[in-house]
Amino acid sequence: MTRPLAPSASVPRLSPSDPGFIAVHRAIGEIAAGRPVVIRDGLQALLASPIDGGPVLSGRLAITGARAGYLGLDAAPTVVEAEPDRATLAAIAMADRAQIASHMRGGSIASAAAELAKMAERVPAMTLGDADHAAPGTLACHAGDVLAFRSALAFTQRPIASAPVPLAAGATANVTAFRNAIGGTVTAVVVGDVDRGALVRVHSACVTGDILGSLKCDCGAQLRLALGRIASEGGILLYTAQEGRGIGLANKLRAYALQDKGLDTVDANIALGFHDDERDYAAAGNVLTQLGLKSVRLMTNNPTKAAGLESQGIICEPVPLIGPVTPDNERYLATKKSRSGHHL
Known part of the structure; x- marks a missing residue:
């Protein structure tokens, strides 16, 4: 379960001047501060909020493949459905064991949400909500840029x-x-x-x-x-x-x-x-x-x-x-x- 080695490509996909790079950097700061951000992928967009300190947006919780595997699910990014209660969702995200009512395979937005939380040094679990309910001024970023950010930053x-x-x-x-x-x-x-x-x-x-x-x-x-x-x-x-x-x-x-x-x-x-x-x-x-x-x-x-x-x-x-x-x-x-x- 060690993080895969970063690619040694000499030309990263993003550069610090790219709008996508800047958007991800700002989104990391928002998540670190406990504020939700919008994550987009194609026509899909979801609001994401860290479970450890951010507002609970719904009973949908994006967790990593590592956490899903630990809970006995397929070891892939997963969206868990539960009561929209912070204690219940925090237990699913962080407790040694937890009861899960239902779950579904998460997509790129779930993966990007967890990666944003990691880079913000939060617990890698985010509640998900409808992007249409985002407050005015809520920052947005693209899932692909989030997933490319770490290796681009290293160079x-x-x-x-x-x-x-x-x-x-x-x-x-x-x-x-x-x-x-x-x-x-x-x-x-x-x-x-x-x-x-x-x-x-x-x-x-x-x-x-x-x-x-x-x-x-x-x-x-x-x-x-x-x-x-x-x-x-x-x-x-x-x-x-x-x-x-x-x-x-x-x-x-x-x-x-x-x-x-x-x-x-x-x-x-x-x-x-x-x-x-x-x-x-x-x-x-x-x-x-x-x-x-x-x-x-x-x-x-x-x-x-x-x-x-x-x-x-x-x-x-x-x-x-x-x-x-x-x-x-x-x-x-x-x-x-x-x-x-x-x-x-």
Whole structure:
């Protein structure tokens, strides 16, 4: 259930100046704020609202294929019919299990609604209503543009600022912020002169592990180990904004709550309607290419990360990065090994 690898096409379908790109960017902001948007596909148009905070438009709820499969339905985007009650619909979207009265296969609008919710870091479930009932000024976008947006955005990273930063790990790094067309950043921490075969760590942001020192994961330990090696040997750390394997901090905390009920890290993500790993490595591949690298020694235990970069034309020689095993992260690490194929 890992998110499919992004295409490595050099010319994305959308560009930041396209009206469709701009419409999707604005729609993401509306969904993040809990306001409905209209999604069009051909002659069909529906109003879509996030279940976690937006108005309930009807008893029709668009859910992802991952969530549908978890509930025992066909693993495809699905529209569920239920009482137009927030608690009932939220249970269908987020509870460990839920009772469903009826359902039907969802189309491109249902898929686009879920993708918009993901990009807004909402739960990927949206109530659907008649577009004719949209309030004046409600934003609209096309389903096809929504589904093309993520891969198009990855190719818009550009360096915007750089400065030397002394590291506690014992070296001075040149730190460069790469910003994309909607303001998201990838931070490149470079020590020494890097060339072919450079030591590289692509690290996903983890507030709980990197900043709070959480013992539930090994992220903070891996970050410190990687910085120590780069400080002593030279190399690059790319810090990417893909919290919780790409589902965002709020959804990661929801997944933690499900783990406390007995689910492992994979099933908790799937139960919320996500792939077990939603991260995309196209932006990281684009930044490495701009830094002049086509071949790297990649500090990772995750074969999917190496495959994601290789799909962008970056040749990877995996280098293990093993953090400490503790009573708090033992189950988490065992799940990464047994269910996600990590080399631990």
